[in-house]
Amino acid sequence: GAVVSQHPSWVICKSGTSVKIECRSLDFQATTMFWYRQFPKQSLMLMATSNEGSKATYEQGVEKDKFLINHASLTLSTLTVTSAHPEDSSFYICSATWLWQNTEAFFGQGTRLTVV
Amino acid sequence: GIQVEQSPPDLILQEGANSTLRCNFSDSVNNLQWFHQNPWGQLINLFYIPSGTKQNGRLSATTVATERYSLLYISSSQTTDSGVYFCAADPFNDMRFGAGTRLTVKP
Numbered sequence: 001g002a003v004v005s006q007h008p009s010w011v012i013c014k015s016g017t018s019v020k021i022e023c024r025s026l027d028f029q030a031t032t033m034f035w036y037r038q039f040p041k042q043s044l045m046l047m048a049t050s051n052e053g054s055k056a057t058y059e060q061g062v063e064k065d066k067f068l069i070n071h072a073s074l075t076l077s078t079l080t081v082t083s084a085h086p087e088d089s090s091f092y093i094c095s096a097t098w099l100w101q102n103t104e105a106f107f108g109q110g111t112r113l114t115v116v
Numbered sequence: 117g118i119q120v121e122q123s124p125p126d127l128i129l130q131e132g133a134n135s136t137l138r139c140n141f142s143d144s145v146n147n148l149q150w151f152h153q154n155p156w157g158q159l160i161n162l163f164y165i166p167s168g169t170k171q172n173g174r175l176s177a178t179t180v181a182t183e184r185y186s187l188l189y190i191s192s193s194q195t196t197d198s199g200v201y202f203c204a205a206d207p208f209n210d211m212r213f214g215a216g217t218r219l220t221v222k223p
Contacts, residue, residue: 103147
């Protein structure tokens with residue numbers, strides 16, 4: 001299957017700082033990328049959907065100004081957690097798909113964010 | 117948005133037993149996938165199966181799109197099958213996960 005690489009795999013940051021997470025499709029062009037958040041022992045909750053070249057669509061309850069998503073190219077999307085707080089600590093996972101092939105989604109390995 | 121329900125939430129098996137996990141979804145889908153999440157959190161893609169039946173070794177899956185459900189079969193379970201199994205459904209550009217089934221296989 002196609003490969004999606006997410007970086008970093010884990011990050012620890014101080015409260016009040018910003019953290020950027022990258023999601024790259026390595027061997028295909030991703031028209032759409034999804035960002036998910038997962039708390040311990042819970043399911044993956046969709047945060048936002050981003051289509052290349054356009055603004056992300058955020059799910060209800062997700063703060064746009066706190067979770068900045070950029071999908072500037074067909075191979076890269078970034079999620080920036082701004083002014084991070086301990087409650088933002090979570091596991092963040094991205095996925096990518098390309099609509100004109102089929103709709104199978106491929107997932108990155110996830111990023112574990114700890115805010116101290 | 118689409119609702120995705122998985123059952124059972126928890127399943128405990130003896131090694132060698134067979135099991136069936138179910139996923140119901142509330143709308144027509146272009147995509148239905150099954151995943152196994154490993155202890156490190158990585159999602160292992162088991163099946164891309166918006167309709168029909170597929171098999172991969174001891175695992176197989178069936179999706180009946182017209183009745184809006186999918187089944188994941190695990191035969192001759194092994195302790196390494198333990199973990200959380202998720203299904204995710206996507207009507208179009210809106211991929212949603214079920215709550216998962218936590219499978220424990222005892223030796």
